[in-house]
Amino acid sequence: xxxxxxxxxxxxxxxxxxxLAELLQTAELDALLVTDLRNIRYLTGFTGxxxxxxxxxxxxxxxxxxxxxRYTTQAASEVPDLTTVVDRASARALARRxxxxxxxxxxxxxxxxxxxxxxxxxxxxxAGDVELHRSPGLxxxxxxxxxxxxxxxxxxxxxxxxxxxxGLLADGGLRPGRSEREVxxxxxSRMLDHGSEGPAFPSIVAAGAHSAIPHHRPGGAxxxxxxxxxxxxxxxxxxxxxxxxxxxxxxxxxxxxxxxHDLVLEAQRSGVAAAVPGASTPAVDAAARDVIAGAxxxxxxxxxxxxxxxxxxxxxxxxxxxxxxxxxxxxxxTVEPGVYVAGRGGVRIExxxxxxxxAPELLTLSTKELVVV
Numbered sequence: 370x371x372x373x374x375x376x377x378x379x380x381x382x383x384x385x386x387x388x389l390a391e392l393l394q395t396a397e398l399d400a401l402l403v404t405d406l407r408n409i410r411y412l413t414g415f416t417g418x419x420x421x422x423x424x425x426x427x428x429x430x431x432x433x434x435x436x437x438x439r440y441t442t443q444a445a446s447e448v449p450d451l452t453t454v455v456d457r458a459s460a461r462a463l464a465r466r467x468x469x470x471x472x473x474x475x476x477x478x479x480x481x482x483x484x485x486x487x488x489x490x491x492x493x494x495x496a497g498d499v500e501l502h503r504s505p506g507l508x509x510x511x512x513x514x515x516x517x518x519x520x521x522x523x524x525x526x527x528x529x530x531x532x533x534x535x536g537l538l539a540d541g542g543l544r545p546g547r548s549e550r551e552v553x554x555x556x557x558s559r560m561l562d563h564g565s566e567g568p569a570f571p572s573i574v575a576a577g578a579h580s581a582i583p584h585h586r587p588g589g590a591x592x593x594x595x596x597x598x599x600x601x602x603x604x605x606x607x608x609x610x611x612x613x614x615x616x617x618x619x620x621x622x623x624x625x626x627x628x629x630h631d632l633v634l635e636a637q638r639s640g641v642a643a644a645v646p647g648a649s650t651p652a653v654d655a656a657a658r659d660v661i662a663g664a665x666x667x668x669x670x671x672x673x674x675x676x677x678x679x680x681x682x683x684x685x686x687x688x689x690x691x692x693x694x695x696x697x698x699x700x701x702x703t704v705e706p707g708v709y710v711a712g713r714g715g716v717r718i719e720x721x722x723x724x725x726x727x728a729p730e731l732l733t734l735s736t737k738e739l740v741v742v
Contacts, residue, residue: 379450549574
């Protein structure tokens with residue numbers, strides 16, 4: 370795609386369905402019953418709370434969308450180019466539809482990672498002579514590489530978070546006497562003001578010794594002079610999530626705080642630089658982890674380096690020692706090394722970026738230098 374301005378959401382949805390049809394042909398499946406709402410949104414644009422999609426490997430003519438009566442008007446607007454049927458039990462209705470034409474739908478995949486044992490029994494009964502085959506992860510494989518419309522949504526989500534942080538700092542929102550919970554609510558409200566549909570995940574505000582807890586939940590603890598304050602937050606735009614962490618200090622930093630921040634920043638920059646097409650995900654993790662281990666703090670880096678981000682805030686690929694696969698141009702990932710000194714404080718620095726052929730494109734643009742408030 371050379372000109373994203375002429376590339377519409379309808380074009381994107383058709384292209385994604387076509388790519389999935391090719392995967393089905395390779396897997397020797399006639400169709401896939403898609404029941405995960407995020408995958409349905411990715412393939413059709415539908416944003417309601419009940420739907421299923423029966424995508425045929427042979428093309429759009431045999432692909433059918435189903436939702437219930439609450440969403441008929443919405444479906445007509447969001448999914449105008451597919452045959453739509455209306456039934457509350459959407460997945461079962463599409464399985465029955467396939468059963469009416471067992472020659473065309475002889476082998477039908479289903480998203481086994483999302484279907485319970487009870488649901489499978491219901492689908493198997495409804496499908497009749499159609500063979501059901503476990504087919505996990507097919508849509509997620511496509512979702513790993515974003516198109517420019519997805520990247521634009523991610524860029525706007527990251528901008529909302531950047532602007533919220535800038536406003537919080539400019540207005541004195543990070544100051545001694547405020548509670549972690551107050552700061553989290555303030556940050557989330559500001560993201561809404563800048564176009565977010567809602568927080569990408571429950572925001573983390575961790576002050577003082579709490580900053581050494583990687584996923585601390587903000588509570589009534591009060592910020593105090595001398596604290597490191599770790600802020601991990603994100604916005605949601607058009608269903609796409611941003612994810613960013615910055616660590617600030619309230620007042621003049623102690624030597625150990627500055628040294629810790631400098632170390633994590635060096636590791637983060639090394640990880641970002643390693644996020645190039647063809648790099649193995651463990652190698653990207655190692656690029657940052659080795660910096661921290663070289664300073665004797667490897668045991669205080671307690672998690673993987675990062676993860677994919679998109680319609681889910683945590684999705685494939687995984688940038689970790691235990692990860693597998695390689696990065697490709699168009700993948701959106703986070704790079705978020707951290708060092709956590711139990712009982713004292715911790716630092717994490719995280720960006721959302723897009724892997725590009727030339728160099729990674731950072732989508733979160735707030736300064737990564739240690740901000741002194």
